[in-house]
Amino acid sequence: MGDAPVVPRGIAGSWDDRFTDPGAVVYYDGMFHMFRNGFRGFPAASQVGYVTSPDGYTWTKQGEEPVFETKDVPYAKIAMYASSALVEEDGTWVIYFYTWDSSAFPSSGGIGRATAPNPTGPWTPGADLVLKPGPASAWDGKHVLAPHVLKIDDRYVMYYSGYDRSGTQWIGMATSADGVKWEKYNDSTTTDAAFTESDPVLKTSEAGKWDAGLVHQPRVFQTADGWVMFYRGLKSKNSNDMALGLATSADGVHWVRSSGNPLFKPSDIPKAQYFWFTNIVLKEDVYYLFIEGDISQTTQIYLATHKGIILK
Numbered sequence: 001m002g003d004a005p006v007v008p009r010g011i012a013g014s015w016d017d018r019f020t021d022p023g024a025v026v027y028y029d030g031m032f033h034m035f036r037n038g039f040r041g042f043p044a045a046s047q048v049g050y051v052t053s054p055d056g057y058t059w060t061k062q063g064e065e066p067v068f069e070t071k072d073v074p075y076a077k078i079a080m081y082a083s084s085a086l087v088e089e090d091g092t093w094v095i096y097f098y099t100w101d102s103s104a105f106p107s108s109g110g111i112g113r114a115t116a117p118n119p120t121g122p123w124t125p126g127a128d129l130v131l132k133p134g135p136a137s138a139w140d141g142k143h144v145l146a147p148h149v150l151k152i153d154d155r156y157v158m159y160y161s162g163y164d165r166s167g168t169q170w171i172g173m174a175t176s177a178d179g180v181k182w183e184k185y186n187d188s189t190t191t192d193a194a195f196t197e198s199d200p201v202l203k204t205s206e207a208g209k210w211d212a213g214l215v216h217q218p219r220v221f222q223t224a225d226g227w228v229m230f231y232r233g234l235k236s237k238n239s240n241d242m243a244l245g246l247a248t249s250a251d252g253v254h255w256v257r258s259s260g261n262p263l264f265k266p267s268d269i270p271k272a273q274y275f276w277f278t279n280i281v282l283k284e285d286v287y288y289l290f291i292e293g294d295i296s297q298t299t300q301i302y303l304a305t306h307k308g309i310i311l312k
Helices: none
Strands: 019-028 031-039 046-052 081-089 093-098 113-116 143-154 155-163 169-176 180-184 198-203 215-222 226-234 242-249 256-259 275-281 288-295 298-307
Touching: 019 093, 019 275, 019 288, 031 081, 046 169, 093 143, 113 143, 143 215, 155 215, 215 275, 226 275, 242 275
Parallel strands: 019 081, 019 298, 081 143, 169 215
Antiparallel strands: 019 031, 031 046, 081 093, 093 113, 143 155, 155 169, 169 180, 169 198, 215 226, 226 242, 242 256, 275 288, 288 298
16 A cells, blocks of 8 residues: 555545545446545544545545535434445435444444435435344444445345444344345344344454454455455454454355454554544455544545455
8 A cells, every 4th residue: 555545634624624534435337436424523523525536546526515414314413424335226326324422432323324316415314224223231232333235136235333332342234125124133042132132243352362352344245255354353442452354254144254364454554553444345356445544633545455365
């Protein structure tokens, strides 16, 4: 990867002059389309800007103003963040976003869906969240967030992060026939109160491992060699000792971590102390990893690529 961001933050005084992350990215009709989040604090109201690129490296703003904003979502109490995008067969554009409803940790909120006839809008959010936290005792009973949605044949598959009330975060899965009504994955053999209504598909590792604190932000692909999941992990849920890892699966439900983990660390971005939100596009056997790199408490979007089969 290069030293410079591929999508910089905005100029002083603009809506994205402190933080910007890669939000939702999709490759469609010969072009990369990114619905990036811009915000001036965290947690704080976020706006979604639209940029495009023919190659993933050179990006062009499609207007200076946001195309979608937190204030457009009545049930987003503090913020709304774009997280996944797709284009339906009839040409409808779809963004899946998550809400941030509390400044306490862990926060609360859920996953919503917005549609538009064009990527520039107008964007219309659904009347309610499409995926909500489980019961108070559930593994995802506090907050569901950071969704990644795939359209596979005649169904939709969503991978998402889920917090319980202690702040533990694992990764779950849900399926849908229409992209609106979702059913969480539920293993009927588990009887603990945390897993009565649904189960995670990836939990944290044992103590001392790089991803023992939490696992979240899943980015999943179905390939000819099986399912691939990229995810961000922390060594401790109370630290910022973060990295990016990989897991593979034969069925999209049961996952095995890569022996080569972790794959990416903040130090892979020159001068960066941290990286926060990530998104990935798989195009013609190349993985395009878009990363929100943090340098001196401001963030911009960087790009790393990998060609070929991901090592297991």
